Amino acid sequence: MTKDKILQAPDMNVSAEERAAGGRKSISKEQVTKYLPYITLFSLVALISLYDPAFLKLENLLQTAQDISTLFIMALGMTFVIYIAGIDLSSQSVASMTTVIVALLLPSFGIGAALAAVIIGAVFGMASGLVHTRFKIASFIATLAVGGIAYATGQVVSGQRSTYMPADLREQSMGWMVGNTAGIPHEIFVALALLLIALFIERRTVFGRSLKAVGSGELAAVASGLKVTKIKVMTFALSGAFAAMAGVMLATRLSGGSPTMADQFLLPAIVAVLVGGTPLTGGVGGVLNTLIGALIVAVIRTSMTYLEVPAEAQQIFFGVVLIAAIALTIDRSKVKVVK
Amino acid sequence: MLEFKKVEKTFPGVRALKGIDFEIKRGEIVGLVGENGAGKSTLMKVIYGAYQHDGGEVLINGTPVVFRNPRDAMENGIGMVFQEQSLITNLTVMENIFLGFEAQFMKFGIINWRKMAQAACEQLKKVKLDVDPYTTTSELSFTQRQLVELAKVLTLEERVEGDLVILLDEPTSVLPRKEIELLFDLVRELRSRASFVFVSHRMDEVIELSDRIYVMKDGEVVDVVDSDGCDVDAIQHKMVGREIDKRYYREDKKHPYQQNKVLVETRNLGKEGEFSDVSLKLRAGEVLALVGTEGCGTEGVIRSIFGLDKPTAGELYLNGEPVRAFSAFNGVRSGVGYIPRERKIEGIVGGMSVVENMTLANMQDYSTWGVFKSGVERELAEQWVSKLSIKTATIDTHCGNLSGGNQQKVVLSKWRSAGAKIILLDHPTRGLDIGAKEDVYDMVREMCDDGCGVILIADTLEEALGLAHTIAVFKDGEIQKWFESGGDHQPDQYDLLHYMI
Incomplete structure (x- = not known):
């Protein structure tokens, strides 16, 4: 729509070259990229309902949404990091670690255990951010390293064993997270509440605006006096906190913690962000996109169950989808040379 | 030798070239001037094969041609000296000169470096640059690199039959005056080897160097003037269609x-x-x-x-x-407010809207506890848009879609509204x-x-x-x-x- 307005005002001074360079190709591509996630989701749902109409049953849809909630929460945090053109590979390790922490702390602190776990997650994220910005180390290396630390911490703290939550305590402090109201699983409410918070951060806060500036024009952000380093550290901390929340929910749902509990999460979480339409180059997309992305992942998972693809083989497919999603969404004008 | 007849180039929504007639004769230096957006770059790109024309004819010695890509144009003797230097700085001078055309020095896949060095010396002599062809390009000064670039284009002389046309796109924009003189002298001498198309924003230089000057405006050639006895005011007047007074x-x-x-x-x-x-x-x-x-x-x-x-x-x-x-x-x-030279990199955030760019430097003024107050910043943006008559569809238009002048106004209003x-x-x-x-x-x-x-x-x-x-x-x-x-x-x-x- 903006395009039409521009063209109606020929004295806009948009040079012919600029228009030519950004002409039809990029505008139509822009629009395709914008709607691609919706088209994908819709087509997948259509395909799978053709294969098995039972998929569209409310009960089944709710089940699918419930199953994806934990992953979605992790992906929300990841979205912020990818939005500033970084990546957080520590998410699943942080989530695994927090399942252990929350299970261990629950007997002494009750709901405070969840809070402590989230703070610890944020601290790990902050550590990634500091390593990334202070030492100027690419975020994937920084988070890989911090993720390693988190993973090992989980192993050490748990003594490499699964820890169980006493059923009564779990029910008392965390029960609200996993119950059902009017047939709707509470995980869905929690995930939606977190989505609203994330959306508020993204759209309405100075921090959210700063993320956009850093994501789409970091040097201009610096030259406008933004504290870019601080913003980045906060972003990674936020991602760590969301990963920890995913961990808390996972632990509650499975009544215990294990240092490998979230092991299969990272790849689909990244896939959810990318197929949702937040490219690795950052600056566009956002948490609403990630909702769509997560739903796509959920539908893909369900279809693979229908098609009787074993769980351990699903990662093969997500790997392929990840590559395709990157290839489709990445803004190549921002990436001059790939090394 | 190279002739354009009623050449058209249309992009969706824009007729970038409207029936361009353009001719360059052997050994001639032709100037090309026009405001931003007049179509200079499009014309240049059609000449060196980056764009293909979609109407009219491009003739070389009377034969119609279409260049599918720059390499195609090169094989027809048309070379481009880029404004942004296109040399690879960690290669040696000679490797750069013969980049992509090393085959002539190869035997069984092995390059005969001595032979290449000799050939490179020949090329460097043409541009009177006395550097060792084994030098790493990054060690050269900006001007020297520009000359290497010119030498690289001049290799076409040996490679293709027929005459050469060399495009110089803003070659002087970052050179000090003294070196501009040297470059101009060189270009004048080289006209025995090639014809030149010279594009520059600096009118005096265009007049000084060119034989004839094409003045472009809105995708058309509005005038062709002889550089003898023409004056800057008259040309500028034609470019803008209005008088620039004192x-x-x-x-x-x-x-x-x-x-x-x-x-x-x-x-x-x-x-x-x-x-x-x-x-x-x-x-x-x-x-x-x-x-x-x-x-x-x-x-x-x-x-x-x-x-x-x-x-x-x-x-x-x-x-x-x-x-x-x-x-x-x-x-x-x-x-303090800083309006940087690299407007698109440090000045604006292209992917953010006009209003978002305007308030970027003092977001705290429009927010309480880090949350934006609704409406306040939009009101301010509307005010500045009308105050500076910024031409934008809405204040939510991406800044990257504005013209350079309007982008600059956005940057200025960012600092003024921040109270700089x-x-x-x-x-x-x-x-x-x-x-x-x-x-x-x-x-x-x-x-x-x-x-x-x-x-x-x-x-x-x-x-x-x-x-x-x-x-x-x-x-x-x-x-x-x-x-x-x-x-x-x-x-x-x-x-x-x-x-x-």
Whole structure:
């Protein structure tokens, strides 16, 4: 729509070259990229309902949404990091670690255990951010390293064993997270509440605006006096906190913690962000996109169950989808040379 | 030899070239001028094969041709010397010259370096550049690299049959005057080997070098003039279709500055390898121009004042307060606004809307506890859009979709709305067309009337002389000479040049 307005005002001074360079190709591509996630989701749902109409049953849809909630929460945090053109590979390790922490702390602190776990997650994220910005180390290396630390911490703290939550305590402090109201699983409410918070951060806060500036024009952000380093550290901390929340929910749902509990999460979480339409180059997309992305992942998972693809083989497919999603969404004008 | 007949090029929504007639004869130097968006670049791209025309004919010696890509054009003797240098800096000079065409020196897949070096020497002789072909390109100066680039294009001479046409796109934009002269002499000598198309924003240079000048406006050739006896005003008039009078720099709106209100003071400020011993004062209402050749340190001075660079010696005072921590954040807090040369990289965030760009430097003013107050920033943006007549569809349009002039207005309103009183302008009119330049000059005057101080690194000496109250001439990172503009002894460009080089 903006395009039409521009063209109606020929004295806009948009040079012919600029228009030519950004002409039809990029505008139509822009629009395709914008709607691609919706088209994908819709087509997948259509395909799978053709294969098995039972998929569209409310009960089944709710089940699918419930199953994806934990992953979605992790992906929300990841979205912020990818939005500033970084990546957080520590998410699943942080989530695994927090399942252990929350299970261990629950007997002494009750709901405070969840809070402590989230703070610890944020601290790990902050550590990634500091390593990334202070030492100027690419975020994937920084988070890989911090993720390693988190993973090992989980192993050490748990003594490499699964820890169980006493059923009564779990029910008392965390029960609200996993119950059902009017047939709707509470995980869905929690995930939606977190989505609203994330959306508020993204759209309405100075921090959210700063993320956009850093994501789409970091040097201009610096030259406008933004504290870019601080913003980045906060972003990674936020991602760590969301990963920890995913961990808390996972632990509650499975009544215990294990240092490998979230092991299969990272790849689909990244896939959810990318197929949702937040490219690795950052600056566009956002948490609403990630909702769509997560739903796509959920539908893909369900279809693979229908098609009787074993769980351990699903990662093969997500790997392929990840590559395709990157290839489709990445803004190549921002990436001059790939090394 | 190369001839365009009614050549058309249409992009969706834009007719970029409307029936261009263009001809270049053997050994001729043809100038090409026009405002931004007039179609110069499109025409150049059609000539060297980056775009394909979709109407009319391109003829070489009377035969119609279509170049599918630049390599195709090269094989027909058309080469391009790029504005942004296209050499790979960690390769040697000779590797660059023969990049992509090494086969001639190969035997069984092995390159005979000595043979290539000899051939490279031949090419370098053509451009009178005396460097060892084994030199790594990064060790050369900017001018030398430009000559290597020219030598690279001249290899076409041996490779293709027929005549050469070489396109020079803004070759002088970053060269000091002396080297421009050398380049021009060289081009004149080389006309025995090739014809040239010369594109430049600097009208005087185009007139000096070219035989004939094509004036473009809105995708059309509006005039072809002989460079003998033509004058700059007449051509500019044709380019814009309006008169540029003596009030171009708004000198009638230039008011005296406030002597006693010092906004910026530097004492022996220095940064290793960039500038040293810089002592200057900027007062409210003053335009202080820093002039000098490229790389003379002026850019470092203003980046240090803003806080993006950290000086290594001397002191800086903003509004009388000494600056201890250098960061852009602190600069902004002290009321400094920086309009960088790289507008699209450091000035605007292309992917953000007009309103988002305008409030980027002082988001805290539009928010409570980090949450935006609804409506306030939009109101402000609307005000600035109408105040500076920024041409944008809405305030939610992405800034990257605006023209250069309007982008610059957005950057300026970002700082003005943030309450900046110290405005640092680094080539604020670079790449803008004349109308947009005039708007920038208007804004400079308005800011001065509002009590701002402006430090300007001008695009041309003329601009510095026209706008500034005070001029500091830099050479090799040091202030050589101070001039007062507008007094009894109005300096001219030659006075400044004298101290620059």
